[in-house]
Each structure stands twice: as C-alpha cells, then as structure tokens.
Amino acid sequence: MWQHLKLSSLGVIDSAELELDSGFTVITGETGAGKTMVVTALGLLRGDRADLGLVRHGAERASVSASITVPEATDVERSVTAAGGELDGDVVVLGRVLSAQGRSRAVAGGATVPAALLTTLTDELLAVHGQSDQHRLLRPAAQRAALDHLAGDALQKVLDEYVPAFTRWKEIETELSALRDHARERAQELEMLKHGLEEVAAVEPVPGEEEELRAEEGRLAHAEALVRAATTAHALLTADDDGTDARTLVASATAALQEAAGHDDGLDDLAGRVREIGILLDEVGADLGSYSAGVEMDPARLSVVQERLAALTSLQRRYGPSLEDVLEWSRVSEARVHSLDHDDDTITALEAERDQLLPSLRDLAERLGEIRRETAGRLAELTEAELAQLSMPSAQLHVEVSTSEELRAHGCDDVELLFAANNGAPPRPLAKGASGGELSRLMLALEVVLADRTSVPTLVFDEVDAGIGGRAAVEVGRRLSRLAEHAQVLAVTHLPQVAAFADHHFHVAKDDDGQVTSSTVRRLPDHERVDELARMLAGQDDSAAAQEHARELLDLAERS
Known part of the structure; x- marks a missing residue:
C-alpha cells in the first residue's frame, strides 16, 4: 500500500x-x-x-x-x-x-x-489506468492476460508445467539449429585443432623445461671461457710457484700476526678474521678446481639443446606466448576436439530428447486451450453484466480463442476480444468496435470482474x-x-x-x-465534502440545490 x-x-x-x-x-x-x-x-x-x-x-x-x-x-x-x-x-x-x-x-x-x-x-x-492506458487493452497479449487471470489456478498449474518444458524445447531447437547450420565451420575448426595438437604432441613439452634448457645452453656455449676463468682464478688463489698466490700470502700474514698474539684484544680479533679468510680461500680454491674438472664441453649436446629450444619457440609462436600457454591451449583444445568429434552423438541425443518432450508439450498446450475456451464464456458473461450496470445494457463481449500449431511461451492460443456496443451490431475487434468512453467502461468492468484475483x-x-x-x-x-x-x-x-x-x-x-x-x-474533512461535490455539480459550492443533491449522493454511497 x-x-x-x-x-x-x-x-x-x-x-x-x-x-x-x-x-x-x-x-x-x-x-x-x-x-x-x-x-x-x-x-x-x-x-x-x-x-x-x-x-x-x-x-x-x-x-x-x-x-x-x-x-x-x-x-x-x-x-x-x-x-x-x-x-x-x-x-x-x-x-x-x-x-x-x-x-x-x-x-x-x-x-x-x-x-x-x-x-x-x-x-x-x-497499476495505473488512464485514458492512454486504455490502449493496452487493444493489445492481444493484454487480452490473453485478462482471460488467463480469470482462469486462475487451474490455468496456472498447467502453465507451471508447460513453461519449463517449452523453455527446454526452445533450447534444444536452438542448439540443433546451431549444430546443423555451422557443420562446415566446425569441421574446419576440428581439422585445425587436431593439426595443432599433433604438433604439440610431436614436441611433448614439459612444464618448466625451457628455463632449464636455456641455462644448459648457456653453459655449453661458453664452456671454454668458463674453464679458463675457473682455472685462472684457482691458480691465483692457491697454486702460484713463486709464493705470491693469495693462499700463501694470507698464511704469511697469519704467521706474522701470531707472533704478537695475546698482547692486544683488537689485534687478536683481526688475526682471527685473517685465519677465517685463509680457510675460505682453501674452500673456494678447492671448489674452483672441482668446477673446472666438471665443465662439459660437448658440441653435440649443445646442438640437441638448441634444436629443442627452437621447437619450443615454434610452438610458443603458434599457441603461446609462453610454454604454459601452449600447454593450456592443448588442454582446452583436447576438450573441444572431443566435443566436436561427438557432434553427431550430440545431435542424436538432442533429437531424442526433443521427440520425447514434444508430445507432452503438445498435450499441455491443448489443456491450456481447453481451460481458456471454458473460461472465455464466463469472462464475457461477467463483463457484460458489469457493462449493463455501467449504462451499456446492450453491450456484448465475445472472447475468441483460436489455436495454431505454433508452440509459444504461453501455449498455442491466440485470444481476441470482440465488442459490440448495441444489439444488432456485429462484434468487432476492440480497436474498431469501441470508442474511448466505451473502452474506459470496458476496462473498468474487467477490473471489477478480476478484482479478487489481482496481485x-x-x-x-x-x-x-x-x-x-x-x-x-x-x-x-x-x-x-x-x-x-x-x-x-x-x-x-x-x-x-x-x-x-x-x-x-x-x-x-x-x-x-x-x-x-x-x-x-x-x-x-467530511463536512467540506458537501461543498466540493456541490461545486462539481453546479459550478458553485453555495447553491442550496447543489448542496442538497450532494448530500443525496453521499447518502446513496453510504447505503451502497
């Protein structure tokens, strides 16, 4: 409210x-x-x-x-x-x-x-009903809605079964149409996907391998330089014949500091740090010697690694940009190929579902039509009774329900209200057979008839x-x-x-x-309503006759 x-x-x-x-x-x-x-x-x-x-x-x-x-x-x-x-x-x-x-x-x-x-x-x-809103009643959908409204729960119960069944039927028809209309495009897509998957399968990329291969390529391509650098550094640290290598010099420094040990804490601390440097030099020297011996100089392996990287790069250009993107494209494409490969099975299943659904849908549509035809006479009778009270005693309303083969969201029925204002006049569609004032009264009559069902x-x-x-x-x-x-x-x-x-x-x-x-x-307030009604009746609120008539109207309304 x-x-x-x-x-x-x-x-x-x-x-x-x-x-x-x-x-x-x-x-x-x-x-x-x-x-x-x-x-x-x-x-x-x-x-x-x-x-x-x-x-x-x-x-x-x-x-x-x-x-x-x-x-x-x-x-x-x-x-x-x-x-x-x-x-x-x-x-x-x-x-x-x-x-x-x-x-x-x-x-x-x-x-x-x-x-x-x-x-x-x-x-x-x-819901607003104005003179412009009367034209809604001229629309077929509004006329069908008025009839359905009067039919009430009996019709709604069938609609509750029909609507979801119709929705699913439309979905099936749409999907079947798409599958049939685009068969050539799907065949081309299938061929392209299969070719791509074959290319990926031939390379068999592994997640993360590109980084490992590029690191290995760097080592193989620069093996000589790596060995030379490690060997030179090793000699400078630990293997100089004239005693000027870093390890010999640090050892001499350690011995010199040892001679003054115990006389000053600051110098003793420095001596300890020099000893640590000597230990670290021993470890680094040993590691450099091991590194030099372990560097692989293998041109054949380098060629294999570079070919593998080229194959991965080719896949990335087509399906990348990254190797992870290539693998994701492959996963999605496999699912799509499976779907496209089974289009015929999908069509067969959808046709079977449609053929199973259609008879029950037709049956529900027929039941909707029966209920509407049963309700049509009642709507006409009740509305004519109301129109008679609205000073249209000869008005006739015909509610025609025609059925087609076409399944629609509300069934197969078309509803049309035909109206004749006077006896002997042939009923005509509302747009041709009713004036503005007659439409006003007809709309009001319908509202009264449907009042206890309004939501x-x-x-x-x-x-x-x-x-x-x-x-x-x-x-x-x-x-x-x-x-x-x-x-x-x-x-x-x-x-x-x-x-x-x-x-x-x-x-x-x-x-x-x-x-x-x-x-x-x-x-x-109540006592001023008489004056307003008198003004509406006579154009002036102080007319005794108009005020008396206004009181009569209020009394009439009170008794009704």
Whole structure:
C-alpha cells in the first residue's frame, strides 16, 4: 500500500503531501488546477521519462517521493537490496529528482538507481489506468492476460508445467539449429585443432623445461671461457710457484700476526678474521678446481639443446606466448576436439530428447486451450453484466480463442476480444468496435470482474470516467468502491457521482495572483465534502440545490 506521497515544485504544485490510506481515495479540483500532477508524480516514480517542463517555473529542481508498504509475495526487497538500498521494516521509499537543466535521478531505499529499476519495482506495487492506458487493452497479449487471470489456478498449474518444458524445447531447437547450420565451420575448426595438437604432441613439452634448457645452453656455449676463468682464478688463489698466490700470502700474514698474539684484544680479533679468510680461500680454491674438472664441453649436446629450444619457440609462436600457454591451449583444445568429434552423438541425443518432450508439450498446450475456451464464456458473461450496470445494457463481449500449431511461451492460443456496443451490431475487434468512453467502461468492468484475483496492491484511475454521466457515473463510483475492497484505489475524477463513493477525498485548489499560478492539495474533512461535490455539480459550492443533491449522493454511497 502507498502510505505517503510528497511533491515539490512539480508543475503548478509548489509543495504537497498526501497521507494515503487503504480503501477508495479520490482527487478532485477545477480544470487546470493540477490534479493530474498526482498521477504524473506516480508516473515519475514508475520510471517514466523525465520531462524538463515538469519543473516548476523558477525552481532549480522538482522532486517526488513515496513511502510504500511492500507485500511479502513480491521481489521488491531483493531488488532494492541488490541495488544497494534498504527497506525500513516492510516500507520502501522511492524517489525521483528532476533538475531544471534536464537531468534526473532515481532513488530506491536510499540508493541512487537506474530509472528502469523503478519500473520493475512499481510493476508489482501499482497499476495505473488512464485514458492512454486504455490502449493496452487493444493489445492481444493484454487480452490473453485478462482471460488467463480469470482462469486462475487451474490455468496456472498447467502453465507451471508447460513453461519449463517449452523453455527446454526452445533450447534444444536452438542448439540443433546451431549444430546443423555451422557443420562446415566446425569441421574446419576440428581439422585445425587436431593439426595443432599433433604438433604439440610431436614436441611433448614439459612444464618448466625451457628455463632449464636455456641455462644448459648457456653453459655449453661458453664452456671454454668458463674453464679458463675457473682455472685462472684457482691458480691465483692457491697454486702460484713463486709464493705470491693469495693462499700463501694470507698464511704469511697469519704467521706474522701470531707472533704478537695475546698482547692486544683488537689485534687478536683481526688475526682471527685473517685465519677465517685463509680457510675460505682453501674452500673456494678447492671448489674452483672441482668446477673446472666438471665443465662439459660437448658440441653435440649443445646442438640437441638448441634444436629443442627452437621447437619450443615454434610452438610458443603458434599457441603461446609462453610454454604454459601452449600447454593450456592443448588442454582446452583436447576438450573441444572431443566435443566436436561427438557432434553427431550430440545431435542424436538432442533429437531424442526433443521427440520425447514434444508430445507432452503438445498435450499441455491443448489443456491450456481447453481451460481458456471454458473460461472465455464466463469472462464475457461477467463483463457484460458489469457493462449493463455501467449504462451499456446492450453491450456484448465475445472472447475468441483460436489455436495454431505454433508452440509459444504461453501455449498455442491466440485470444481476441470482440465488442459490440448495441444489439444488432456485429462484434468487432476492440480497436474498431469501441470508442474511448466505451473502452474506459470496458476496462473498468474487467477490473471489477478480476478484482479478487489481482496481485497489484494499488490501482490508480486517471479520469477513466471521461464521457460518462448520470446513472453510469454512479455505477462507476460504486464499482471503484467495490474494487477498494480488494486493493487500494486512487482515482482522479471530475464526476461528483464518483467522488461521493470515496472513503478519502483530496482537493486540489488553484491560486493565481496574476503573476504566478500555484496549487495546493489537502484532504477534505467530511463536512467540506458537501461543498466540493456541490461545486462539481453546479459550478458553485453555495447553491442550496447543489448542496442538497450532494448530500443525496453521499447518502446513496453510504447505503451502497
């Protein structure tokens, strides 16, 4: 339920707040006062396109916001949370801000969100019926939806089986089509992959071997230089014949320091460090001798290593850039080859699954058609009864259900509403057989018929009573009041007969000081409703006759 609606600098309305309640609420006011701005505000909260002209002249921005109680059965909380917003208990706050420069911002649960999200959220919270919305009833999908709505659980139970089966059937058909249409491309891909895998298999690369091979290549290619360097260093450290090698010199230094040992701690420490150098020289010299003896000078091995590196480099150019990438490409390609090699098996399996699924899908579609045809007469009968109460006693509604061979998301049925306003007139499609006023009453009649099955908690009617008067207007008010037993109903109306049936009454008043026009919205207490109804009846609220008629209307509504 919509609890609170706030408007600021929107059109002629400078500022207004509406505390909304359950039941039937009407909004009335003189022509041009701005009562439809309330519906415009709801449209903005539904994600409608932002119009720069809606910002009040002289204002920097216009804003609308609403607090709405969220029913448990909706996905509103999940969607708001996913967008970064949050609910206050079971209440979500939606908002829209329009700047005078043409920018707009949408808010849900305190988070800035795309305007399209407001559309998604409010589809579950609000349904608006205006003179422009009547044209939805002309669409085949909307006509089928009305019939399905009346069919209720019986149809929904079959749809719950049909929809997933249809979805899987479509997936199979799409996959089979792709497999058949691109057979040549897949054959070429298979050949290319197999050739690549053969190249990789011929080389048999091993993870990490490239680094080892490059290190070995470096040693083999520079073996002579390595031996020469190690031998020279060994001789300088430990094997000089004239006693000038490093090890002999360090030994002499150690002996000289030993002669003064024990007289000074600092010199003794230095002597110890010189001895350590001698030990280290012995170890390094021995290691250099071993290294020189162990260096391999093998041109044949060098050739083998270089050929192996060339083979790995060739693979990397084709399938790399690194050896790890080559190995990953090989792994993925093997899986792809396995898949392509078994396309025929896949096609056979998919065709078998499709052939098994199709009979049950056809059976479910036939059951959907049977339920729709059974419901069609009931929808026509109930709607005609409502139309008769709306001063259309001769109106006839025919609900035609035709079935095709084509499987679709909702079955194989096409639903069309045919309408005749008078006896003797042939029923015609709504687009050709119903005027704007007749469409208004037909839509209202359908809403009443489907009222106890509606899942939308709030219904808004924007002057759908245009072109209606007298007894028909009374019946419109009575039916809107009846709808309010199942949902929160808001109606913008110019008819006192409709307004009299409201549980709550808001009045939009216009003030023009000659320079600026502004409007205010306020809830009318019961004692002021007579004056407003009198104004709507006679154009003046102080007419005794009009006030008496207004009281009669209120009494009539109270007794209904």
